[in-house]
Amino acid sequence: MAFIRYICHENVMKKPVTMTIVSLIILLVALIPVRDMHLEIPSSEALPTKYESRQAFDTYNDTFINKNTADVYFVLEAKQDMLKEKPLTNAFTFIKQLKEDSLVKQVDSISTALNVKSSDQLQAMLNNPQISAQTKPAVDSFINEHYMLIKATLDTDQNSDQAKDFVRKWKEKHSPLTVHIGGYPKFEQEIFDEIYEKAPYGLALVLFSTYVILIIAFRSVLIPLKAIIMNILSLTATFGLLVWLFQNGHLGLTESNIALVLPVFVFGLVFGLSMDYEVFLISRIHEVYYQTHDNNVATVEGLASTSKIITSAALIMIVITGAFAFTDVTPVKQMGVGIALAIFIDATIVRMLLVPSLMKLLGDANWWFFTKKRDKSSSNEQLKS
The missing domain is CATH 1.20.1640.10 (Multidrug efflux transporter AcrB transmembrane domain)
Structure with missing residues (x-):
């Protein structure tokens, strides 16, 4: 002392x-x-x-995943069956707008799976019994009652600010359908926004x-x-x-x-x-x-x-x-x-x-x-x- x-x-x-x-x-x-300072949500890195889990995950990423892209999942919800004329038209409009986004590299949807350009084409295929049976597996992969699944691949890393801005922007976009957004960019965006x-x-x-x-x-x-x-x-x-x-x-x-x-x-x-x-x-x-x-x-x-x-x-x-x-x-x-x-x-x-x-x-x-x-x-x- x-x-x-x-x-x-x-x-x-x-x-x-x-x-x-x-x-x-x-x-x-x-x-x-x-x-x-750059903040991030901890990942396998x-x-x-x-660690064996780290080695396996790195092998998976290096072999099967493109690190320069990010996948964002959209689930469109309609008040009636998604295969009805009005919700299907609204869904194809949404898909078209998504493809026109400059950050979107690729869109996987019922449109790309069946190579159809419009809801009218899809309706015509579904109304044909023979073609409808052949297209059922693809339809079931993307449409289930009131819901439609769409995957957008972004031309940016999943941890990037551009990916977070993308999901923020599309969440605010007006659509007749209810739009649910998921994927890793959405997960990060919500956590970052909540804390900030x-x-x-x-x-x-x-x-x-x-x-x-x-x-x-x-x-x-x-x-x-x-x-x-x-x-x-x-x-x-x-x-x-x-x-x-x-x-x-x-x-x-x-x-x-x-x-x-x-x-x-x-x-x-x-x-x-x-x-x-x-x-x-x-x-x-x-x-x-x-x-x-x-x-x-x-x-x-x-x-x-x-x-x-x-x-x-x-x-x-x-x-x-x-x-x-x-x-x-x-x-x-x-x-x-x-x-x-x-x-x-x-x-x-x-x-x-x-x-x-x-x-x-x-x-x-x-x-x-x-x-x-x-x-x-x-x-x-x-x-x-």
Whole structure:
């Protein structure tokens, strides 16, 4: 404790501007790679190549699947039997529009299976008993009562943004028939859209509630705001390091995109842990400040008295989560490394350097709400006396 007190007083508190600048430079440099982050839903490539399931899937893809195309499945639903004149006409109109899309490379449907150009041709074939018997297997493959199946092959990779935009566009297209869309591009589009649309609301709720709770706890306007900004900064720096390590393939790691759920999971877990550390530290500083009304003394004593428990807690979490870095499954490895890095950055650069430096620079302004209330209470007591 004496060593921490000495380091904080002689280095951080005497050179707050330098410590703040150095800390911010480290964090800002670390977060630069975030701009190149590419998120994806983990696939078979997340497994190590020695796994039999990975080898079988790679063989299947290399042998039978064109990686430069994507299959999207449309199921058209009519209120009556699909072979009736009106729904069949609407279905052929839909097929024609689909073929005219610039991203569509090929369309497999009842039209291509029987080489018919219009619903009238198909109706004529079905009305002929001999031809109808021959075409029944093809018809049954694409039409079942109220439903018709259509497969569109896109001239783009199934993970591409173009594939996601394609299914979004066709979902919004107006058609007399009910259109159901499936396939891997649709699966990815729905998950990405759900996270991107809902994450801002969740983030806003977390930040607002945290700010209000900390204002009530510490009676300060600046300290909660500072805590939130520093946590966001350290987390962003963590994601930047993950991009540098995994996406760019440094330190011997295999190049791999970042798992889609990783930022959400790491943010939720580490933000909560960081706020716990913040509460431990600031609570002690708050107690000392209440007794001494000296911001510098309170900062040094608070950091010295809580550094042991914060460091110990951080080390435990780093060891536990860091153990996942030794797995061969990429998303799990990314999660372990990400949480361990975030906690390490928070417990060192943020808690040991940035927090005390900013506490020193802001001085009594840290406790503006608290000081105002205390002064008002003192004035009321003087008036009563």
